[in-house]
Amino acid sequence: MSRTYYIAGNWKMHKTRAEAAELAKALVSQLKGGKHRYLVAPSFTLIETVAPIVKGSNIRLGAQNMACEEQGAHTGEVSVFQLKDLGVQTVILGHSERRHNYKEDDALINKKLKLALKHGLEVILCIGELLEEREAGKAEQVCETQLVKGLEGVSAAELANIVIAYEPVWAIGTGKTATPEDADAIHAFVRKLIGKLYGADAAEKIIIQYGGSVKPDNAAQLMAKENIDGALVGGAALKPDTFVPIALFG
Ligand code: 13P
Numbered sequence: 001m002s003r004t005y006y007i008a009g010n011w012k013m014h015k016t017r018a019e020a021a022e023l024a025k026a027l028v029s030q031l032k033g034g035k036h037r038y039l040v041a042p043s044f045t046l047i048e049t050v051a052p053i054v055k056g057s058n059i060r061l062g063a064q065n066m067a068c069e070e071q072g073a074h075t076g077e078v079s080v081f082q083l084k085d086l087g088v089q090t091v092i093l094g095h096s097e098r099r100h101n102y103k104e105d106d107a108l109i110n111k112k113l114k115l116a117l118k119h120g121l122e123v124i125l126c127i128g129e130l131l132e133e134r135e136a137g138k139a140e141q142v143c144e145t146q147l148v149k150g151l152e153g154v155s156a157a158e159l160a161n162i163v164i165a166y167e168p169v170w171a172i173g174t175g176k177t178a179t180p181e182d183a184d185a186i187h188a189f190v191r192k193l194i195g196k197l198y199g200a201d202a203a204e205k206i207i208i209q210y211g212g213s214v215k216p217d218n219a220a221q222l223m224a225k226e227n228i229d230g231a232l233v234g235g236a237a238l239k240p241d242t243f244v245p246i247a248l249f250g
Contacts, residue, residue, distance in 0.1 A: 006039070024050045047063065094106075129168055166210055177214065
């Protein structure tokens with residue numbers, strides 16, 4: 001496979017500054033020389049602490065969300081400029097917890113995504129179906145809608161700054177991982193769709209991470225699959241003992 005594996009830790013709403021600094025330092029030292037691509041995405045309040053620790057290392061700095069406007073009267077939101085000012089390079093958008101618990105829809109996610117690209121941030125666009133949607137045989141349809149609407153108005157050149165994360169909602173934080181075969185089937189579907197929208201070269205190049213209960217004991221099997229190019233890790237990203245073996249697999 002010509003694509004580089006990309007393994008990202010989404011720290012969600014965990015850790016204080018001291019704890020975040022400790023984790024970031026451990027990761028910088030233990031992932032040194034690691035051959036894949038890495039990212040950590042701490043909470044907004046931790047970014048300034050983590051930024052100087054990961055600077056100059058092989059770990060990119062990410063944020064977990066971003067406002068859809070550049071500035072103004074948006075109480076509680078954080079802007080693209082504020083993220084860039086802290087050294088953020090990547091933003092996770094459309095996470096299922098944003099979609100389902102905070103009611104972010106595809107149009108909003110698309111607006112955020114285009115704003116992030118306009119200002120040179122890399123975007124990890126998350127897609128994925130609910131359990132009832134999978135059981136109703138609608139997993140592909142849901143992912144297609146989220147992908148097509150999320151990428152509306154994005155050019156082929158801009159796509160180079162986008163990573164897709166397939167995170168089946170029923171596998172997030174539940175300990176239930178999709179089987180490598182089931183995950184790969186959706187990844188293959190997503191890659192084909194990217195091919196239809198942007199051409200064969202774009203499809204070959206796009207990085208598609210899997211997320212949902214990725215652990216040291218299942219990561220290698222998942223990423224051995226043809227279309228699984230990395231992982232977006234939640235719970236197991238909170239400790240070096242569990243994140244490092246995932247990040248250094250292979
Ligand atoms: P878990 O690894 O805890 O299931 O979380 C996955 C996830 O949502 C990463 O964004």
